[in-house]
Amino acid sequence: IKQLSKSRYAVFEPTWQTQAVERLQLETDLRRAIERQEFHVYYQPIISIKTDKLIGFEALVRWHHPNKGWVSPVEFIPVAEETGLISLIDRYVLREACRQMVIWEQQFPHKFPLTISVNLSAAQLAQLGLIERIDQILKETGIKREHLKIEITESSLTGNHASEIAMLQQLKNLGIQLSIDDFGTGYSSLARLHQLPIDTLKIDRSFVNQMGSDSESLEIIRTIISLAHILEMDVIAEGVETSEQLLQLQALECEYSQGFLFSRPVDRQTAERLISACSSL
Numbered sequence: 001i002k003q004l005s006k007s008r009y010a011v012f013e014p015t016w017q018t019q020a021v022e023r024l025q026l027e028t029d030l031r032r033a034i035e036r037q038e039f040h041v042y043y044q045p046i047i048s049i050k051t052d053k054l055i056g057f058e059a060l061v062r063w064h065h066p067n068k069g070w071v072s073p074v075e076f077i078p079v080a081e082e083t084g085l086i087s088l089i090d091r092y093v094l095r096e097a098c099r100q101m102v103i104w105e106q107q108f109p110h111k112f113p114l115t116i117s118v119n120l121s122a123a124q125l126a127q128l129g130l131i132e133r134i135d136q137i138l139k140e141t142g143i144k145r146e147h148l149k150i151e152i153t154e155s156s157l158t159g160n161h162a163s164e165i166a167m168l169q170q171l172k173n174l175g176i177q178l179s180i181d182d183f184g185t186g187y188s189s190l191a192r193l194h195q196l197p198i199d200t201l202k203i204d205r206s207f208v209n210q211m212g213s214d215s216e217s218l219e220i221i222r223t224i225i226s227l228a229h230i231l232e233m234d235v236i237a238e239g240v241e242t243s244e245q246l247l248q249l250q251a252l253e254c255e256y257s258q259g260f261l262f263s264r265p266v267d268r269q270t271a272e273r274l275i276s277a278c279s280s281l
């Protein structure tokens with residue numbers, strides 16, 4: 001047995017150590033990344049399915065690491081959440097996105113209103129002073145509040161219902177819009193959803209991805225859309241990659257689409273080309 005466990009250690013220990021070292025390195029690098037301005041904001045267009053027009057963008061953070069190059073948010077957001085660094089990242093993205101919108105409105109007045117959607121990590125929702133900090137950024141940048149949407153994942157709304165309603169209401173009171181992100185992957189009951197001051201549901205891309213091949217996904221999407229409409233919310237389908245998916249969503253009266261079919265997340269300059277190319281609303 002001793003022999004066996006020894007050999008097992010010999011196999012597992014290095015991997016575990018390497019992982020721990022890598023993780024620690026990532027954390028150190030993340031701390032530096034903020035000071036060194038290695039974060040960038042990319043913009044993914046959101047399109048009206050009915051009119052085919054650009055209605056706005058989702059702001060998505062990108063990290064350009066000095067040695068590794070581009071690191072995916074899927075890799076570093078969880079570490080940033082565990083270490084609390086996410087609040088700095090989210091604030092950076094919010095400030096940058098709001099600043100950009102003010103510039104774009106001056107640059108392309110006849111293409112407005114456009115909206116910018118910004119992600120707010122669950123880890124922040126309960127943080128003291130969150131509303132004040134957001135309000136400060138809105139004042140500082142001068143963004144028109146109706147142009148900003150904040151996205152909160154459905155899975156982050158599983159705590160105390162009363163305090164979540166209160167917190168979302170405080171966000172709404174700032175004059176901004178609210179979306180529930182990755183909808184369908186959490187466990188919102190109809191009763192809970194009904195009480196939340198939400199403008200938009202974003203259908204998780206796993207359903208959109210399977211809607212062509214799996215009739216259950218299609219039915220889930222149909223149900224989410226009718227639910228949203230009953231509650232007077234509109235719907236964005238995420239991860240739309242094919243024109244078949246777009247047609248199906250159109251038939252289901254989904255309002256908006258976001259996905260590689262139209263465009264990947266793009267840098268500022270490319271976003272500007274997209275804005276100037278789109279016909280005005």
Ligand code: C2E
Pocket residue numbers: 044059060061072073074077086089090093119120121181182205238239240241258259260261265
């Ligand atoms: P999310 O908020 O659900 O963002 C949508 C993700 O789906 C983005 O990945 C986007 O690039 C990707 N996507 C969009 N259309 C398609 C498509 O047609 N096909 C496929 N396969 N993927 C598509 P990204 O940018 O890698 O971000 C991943 C996640 O990281 C985000 O998921 C979000 O949870 C988090 N994230 C990104 N930026 C921020 C941020 O500034 N703050 C916070 N808290 N989280 C962020």
Ligand code: CA
Pocket residue numbers: 058119151181
């Ligand atoms: Ca999002």
Ligand code: CA
Pocket residue numbers: 181182202204205238
């Ligand atoms: Ca999402």
Ligand code: CA
Pocket residue numbers: 182
């Ligand atoms: Ca997601």
